[in-house]
Amino acid sequence: MHDEESLVRRAQARDADAFAQLYEAHFEKVYRYVAMRLGNEMEAEDVTQEVFLKALGSISSFRWKGVPFLAWLYRIARNQVIDHYREKPKTPPVSITGLQVPEEGNPVEMAEEKNEFERIVKAAGKLTDAQREVIALRFVSDLSIAETARVMGRSEGAVKALQHSALTALRKIMAAGGT
């Protein structure tokens, strides 16, 4: 964490390498979060790019308070996703198109995991926006309850309750084959 704080300080002091390192460190995580929220590869790509450009433009306003830089990026990503839906409300969040899996590893297992992810994204498309958000932050982005609460602007207790209702609903939809 200390290293990241130092990187962020350097980026704020206009160090191009530090910017680039932060980008490389977090690009995939942000993409995965956005892909889960939007369920559409092309849109996920556009929004992910916008997140980092936005972060570049506003990094001087970031203040280090012990919360990971990634949580700040997720906050930007969350706002970008909300704006995206506002502008394209008719785009279904369930139209997954060709999300990629890495080339290394067992191809059959990877294909199965990809299908599983697509099934989850489709099922998540039937959750409420807040439920989808908590699933993405907790189980796709691996944020802690405290970090998730920060990003969502809710109390930790509220996030725990939401997490419960989201998992219950997701389980029901998937069990019913409603994907």
Added chain:
Amino acid sequence: MKQSDRFNEILNECLEELARGQSIEACLEKHPEQAESLRPLLETALVTRRASSTIRPRADFRERARLQFRAAIRSSLTAREPRRFHLRFGMAVAVALTLVVLICGVSTMAAASNSMPDQPLYPVKLASEQAKIALASSPIKKAEVYVRLADLRVDEIVYVAVKGDPRWVDAVAQRLKEHLDMVAALAATMTNGKMAAPADSGAFRPSAAPTARGSETRDRLKVIVQQRAERNTEKLKETVSRVPLTVRPSLNRTIDQTSAGYLRALRSIERPPERDER
């Protein structure tokens, strides 16, 4: 503590343990009375976490995004360099441009400026465009250059589409997309028209306060992009009926991509950068 709150706590405790590599069974053993309710929820969380960890961005997107981001970093930092650097850099580019003109000849340069993608002088046209971008001294000026270059690309797309070659349409459309992405990238590095305030090393301070002049600059860019977006999208749409059927899919894709590109640029211009609200 209410019973539902208690369950939420136990569920969260188990989820944290799963994230640390513990098994579902180990958690259920600790809470046998809730095991039946916990198991399906923990399984769902585990499946979601495992499946999502395999998802990666496409390699070509990753590379394109990386290049664009690095270009945005360079633009952002270059614009913050002292004026003297700009003058020196501008002088160097001017000398290089002069040499290009001398080597190619003024008439060649003039002819190149009107050349189309399938013509021999087109690379000269692209090279002179790069010089124009390099000479632009601020993000707003660079953005304006990219907006003008986007106009040229649209004209070229119309030309190659009418000639009937979808490969050329796709190639020029990709360049057009890159120009519009750069407008978005450059706009994202501005706070209400001016560059974001440089942070002093180690000092954390909020973004520069919006200025009336900065806001005007942003507004001016917005108007220019809005006008071009409407005009160029319309121009491409009008071309569809005039091109061979084989080109139409490419052209329709280009129209969608161009509309989305202008929209991204406008969105980036309209929205001030994120502020840390924490």
